[in-house]
Amino acid sequence: MTAATAEAMTDDPHGYSARHLSVLEGLEAVRKRPGMYIGSTDSRGLAHCLWEIVDNSVDEALAGYCTHISVTMRADGSFEVGDNGRGIPVDLEPKTGLPGVELVMTRLHAGGKFGGVSYTASGGLHGVGASVVNALSARLDVEVDREGHTHAISFRRGLPGEFADDGRPNARFKKKSGLRQIRKVARKVTGNRTRFWPDMQIFLQDATVEQSLVLDRMRQTAFLIPGLTIDVRDERGEEVVEERFRFDGGISEYCTYLAKDAALVEVLRLQGRGHFTETVPVLDEQGHLTPTDVERDLEVDVALRWGTGYDTVTRSFVNVIATPKGGTHLRGFDRAVLKVVNEQLRATRLLKNGDEDVIKEDVLEGLTAVVTVRLPEPQFEGQTKEILGTSAATRIVSQVVTRELKEIFENPPRGQKQPLRAVLEKIVGAAKTRIAARTQRDNQRRKTALENSALPAKLVDCRNADDRSELFIVEGDSALGTAKLARDSEFQALLPIRGKILNVQKASVADMLKNAECAAIIQVIGAGSGRTFDIDAARYGRIILMADADVDGSHIRTLLLTLLFRYMRPMLEAGRVFTAVPPLHRIELVKPKKGQEKYVYCYSDGELTRKLVEFERKGQRWKEPIQRYKGLGEMDADQLAETTMDPRHRILRRIRVEDADEAAKIFDLLMGSDVAPRREFITAGASELDTERIDL
Incomplete structure (x- = not known):
C-alpha cells in the first residue's frame, strides 16, 4: 500500500483509524x-x-x-x-x-x-x-x-x-x-x-x-x-x-428454616477440607505478571435433610456469597450424593442386580441442602458472582461429601437408622414413579400422528397450530357448548375440565399422572412435565384459563395455576399463560344515543356502580333488572365471543412469575399440606372482608 493510499484512507470520513479509538480513564x-x-x-x-x-x-x-x-x-x-x-x-x-x-x-x-x-x-x-x-x-x-x-x-x-x-x-x-x-x-x-x-x-x-x-x-x-x-x-x-x-446454629439452622415439609431424617452435617494448587498471575517487583503456583485450602460445610415433600431446595454459597446458578462446588455435591445413595441402595438390596441406578432427580426429591465452601480468591464467572468456576472445588467437595455421607449411612447416629432407611425407600419410590411416567410418554410417542386417540376425545382442536394458536381450558361442559360457537376454529382450541382438578401441591407425581384431568392437560399441551418439560414442543402459543367469575371459578383457576407452576413453569415464565376476564354484568340501554352501544358490559361491581352513576347523570335510562352473569353458560355465543374470546374486544390477564421463590412460597401457603400457616393467612385477612357480601 502506498503512502498516498494510506493518507487517503485516513482522510476518508468513512475510514477507521486510531483517532476513532477512545480510552476511558479510571472510573x-x-x-x-x-x-x-x-x-x-x-x-x-x-x-x-x-x-x-x-x-x-x-x-x-x-x-x-x-x-x-x-x-x-x-x-x-x-x-x-x-x-x-x-x-x-x-x-x-x-x-x-x-x-x-x-x-x-x-x-x-x-x-x-x-x-x-x-x-x-x-x-x-x-x-x-x-x-x-x-x-x-x-x-x-x-x-x-x-x-x-x-x-x-x-x-x-x-x-x-x-x-x-x-x-x-x-x-x-x-x-x-x-x-x-x-x-x-x-x-x-x-x-x-x-x-x-x-x-x-x-x-x-x-x-x-x-x-x-x-x-x-x-x-x-x-x-x-x-x-x-x-x-x-x-x-x-x-x-x-x-x-x-x-x-x-449456622447452616444446620438455615437448612431447617428452608425446609417446608416434615422431616424424614434430622439435618445431616458434612464437614471437611481439601488442598489444591492453583496457577495464578502475580505481580513481581518489576510490575510484570508472572504465572505462579499458589497453595490453596478449601473448606467444605454442608447441611442437608430429606423430607416427606417432593420439592428440592438447594442453596449454595462461596465465602457467604450466594451462587444462585451453582457452579463447580454444587456439581461436586450432586455427584457425591448420587454416588453414595446408589451404593447404599445396592448394599441394602433396595436396588437389585437388574434394576437401573437412580438418577439425580430421584435423589433430590424432597431434599433441602445448604452447600458452602470457603477459599481464598475463588474464580467466579463475572463480577455478579452467580457461578463458581474454581475447578478444584468439584473434586474436593465430592470427596468430602462422599466420605462423610457414606460414614453416616454405614454407621448411623443413635436413632437415625430407620429414618435413613426411609430416605432410601423414598428415593426408590421416586425412581419407580419416574420410570412409570417415562413409560407412559414412550407409549404415547409410539402412536402415529394419524391416530386421533393420542389426544383426549373431549378436546376441540383448532385447524392451525402456529404461534397464534390458543388453548382455552374451560370450566364445565355447559360453557363448552357456548364456547364452541363463540370461538374462531382457525386458531382457538377448547379443552373442558370437569369440576376441580387435583391439588398437585400436596400430591405426588404418580397421583398427578393418575388424575384424568391433569393427565389430559399435560397430554394436550404436548410438551411433557416437570424437569423434562420442553416449551418448544408446546402445541399452542397461549394457554387461557376460562372459568366463571365466582368463588368456585377462582378456586379452579388457582388449582390450574398450581399445576402449571409446578409442572410447566416455563410457560408461565415465558408469559404464555393468561386468564380470561368474563363480564359480571350486562346493562341494556333504553333508546341508546347515536354511536352508543345498546349493551354495556361491566367486569366488577365497582365498574357497574360507576357506569350507572354516569348514565344517571347523563339522563340515560336502562332496562331493569340488570343482568348478572352467574357463569359462562348463561351467555349466548355472541356475548361470549364479544366479551371473552374475540381478540379484538376481549380482556386477558397475563399471569407473570416475577419472583419464582416468592411465588413458590405463596403456592405452598395457599395450596400446600400445612394447614396452620393457611389458617393464619385467612385469619389475618378476615378484617378486610365485607361481611354483607357473604351468603348466610
Whole structure:
C-alpha cells in the first residue's frame, strides 16, 4: 500500500483509524458501561451496589474481626452500612501516595482481597466492588474508626472532595484528595460506616431495593456466619421497620428454616477440607505478571435433610456469597450424593442386580441442602458472582461429601437408622414413579400422528397450530357448548375440565399422572412435565384459563395455576399463560344515543356502580333488572365471543412469575399440606372482608 493510499484512507470520513479509538480513564469506564459491573441499572443493579458494600463488612466477619453489621435504608434514598471490623487502612499506600480509603474507593482492582494475606476467604475478590459503587453514586461518604480517630472522606461520582454541608447529594462540592479527622475515639474502637446516594443519572427512576429482599439477604448471611449480629433498619415508609438477625446454629439452622415439609431424617452435617494448587498471575517487583503456583485450602460445610415433600431446595454459597446458578462446588455435591445413595441402595438390596441406578432427580426429591465452601480468591464467572468456576472445588467437595455421607449411612447416629432407611425407600419410590411416567410418554410417542386417540376425545382442536394458536381450558361442559360457537376454529382450541382438578401441591407425581384431568392437560399441551418439560414442543402459543367469575371459578383457576407452576413453569415464565376476564354484568340501554352501544358490559361491581352513576347523570335510562352473569353458560355465543374470546374486544390477564421463590412460597401457603400457616393467612385477612357480601 502506498503512502498516498494510506493518507487517503485516513482522510476518508468513512475510514477507521486510531483517532476513532477512545480510552476511558479510571472510573469513567464504570459510568459508561455500568451493566458490565452490576448487571443492570434497574432495581437488581441497585441492590447489587448495596450487596457490594455489605459484602466488604461480611468479609471482616469471615476473617474473625467483625461481630456486628448494620444496614440502614434512609428516607432520602441513601443506604448506609456500618461494621465494627478493623476499618479500611488510612495510612498512605507507597506506590500511589494515596490513603488506603481513597485508593480502594477510586481505583479498580485495588483492595486487600489479593494474595491471601489480609483475607484467607472473602466474597469481594476482584477489588472493584467499592470503587464501582462510588462511581455510580451521586455522593458517597466514608467514615473509618482507626488509630484513635474517626477519619472521613467524601466522593461525588467517584471523585474525592468535600461537600459544603452534610446529608445532601447535590450540595456544593469541592474536589480535594486526602482524609480529614473529624473526632477522637478510643484506640480499641475500629470499624467503617459507608453511606451512598445512588446516581439517578445512571439508575432507572423506579429503581428501588425492596425491604423484603434486604431482610432475606441479611437473614441468610446471619445463618451462614454463626455469632454474627446483623441489624436492618428501613426508614423509608410511614413507620420505621427494624429487624435483628443472629443464629448460633449456622447452616444446620438455615437448612431447617428452608425446609417446608416434615422431616424424614434430622439435618445431616458434612464437614471437611481439601488442598489444591492453583496457577495464578502475580505481580513481581518489576510490575510484570508472572504465572505462579499458589497453595490453596478449601473448606467444605454442608447441611442437608430429606423430607416427606417432593420439592428440592438447594442453596449454595462461596465465602457467604450466594451462587444462585451453582457452579463447580454444587456439581461436586450432586455427584457425591448420587454416588453414595446408589451404593447404599445396592448394599441394602433396595436396588437389585437388574434394576437401573437412580438418577439425580430421584435423589433430590424432597431434599433441602445448604452447600458452602470457603477459599481464598475463588474464580467466579463475572463480577455478579452467580457461578463458581474454581475447578478444584468439584473434586474436593465430592470427596468430602462422599466420605462423610457414606460414614453416616454405614454407621448411623443413635436413632437415625430407620429414618435413613426411609430416605432410601423414598428415593426408590421416586425412581419407580419416574420410570412409570417415562413409560407412559414412550407409549404415547409410539402412536402415529394419524391416530386421533393420542389426544383426549373431549378436546376441540383448532385447524392451525402456529404461534397464534390458543388453548382455552374451560370450566364445565355447559360453557363448552357456548364456547364452541363463540370461538374462531382457525386458531382457538377448547379443552373442558370437569369440576376441580387435583391439588398437585400436596400430591405426588404418580397421583398427578393418575388424575384424568391433569393427565389430559399435560397430554394436550404436548410438551411433557416437570424437569423434562420442553416449551418448544408446546402445541399452542397461549394457554387461557376460562372459568366463571365466582368463588368456585377462582378456586379452579388457582388449582390450574398450581399445576402449571409446578409442572410447566416455563410457560408461565415465558408469559404464555393468561386468564380470561368474563363480564359480571350486562346493562341494556333504553333508546341508546347515536354511536352508543345498546349493551354495556361491566367486569366488577365497582365498574357497574360507576357506569350507572354516569348514565344517571347523563339522563340515560336502562332496562331493569340488570343482568348478572352467574357463569359462562348463561351467555349466548355472541356475548361470549364479544366479551371473552374475540381478540379484538376481549380482556386477558397475563399471569407473570416475577419472583419464582416468592411465588413458590405463596403456592405452598395457599395450596400446600400445612394447614396452620393457611389458617393464619385467612385469619389475618378476615378484617378486610365485607361481611354483607357473604351468603348466610
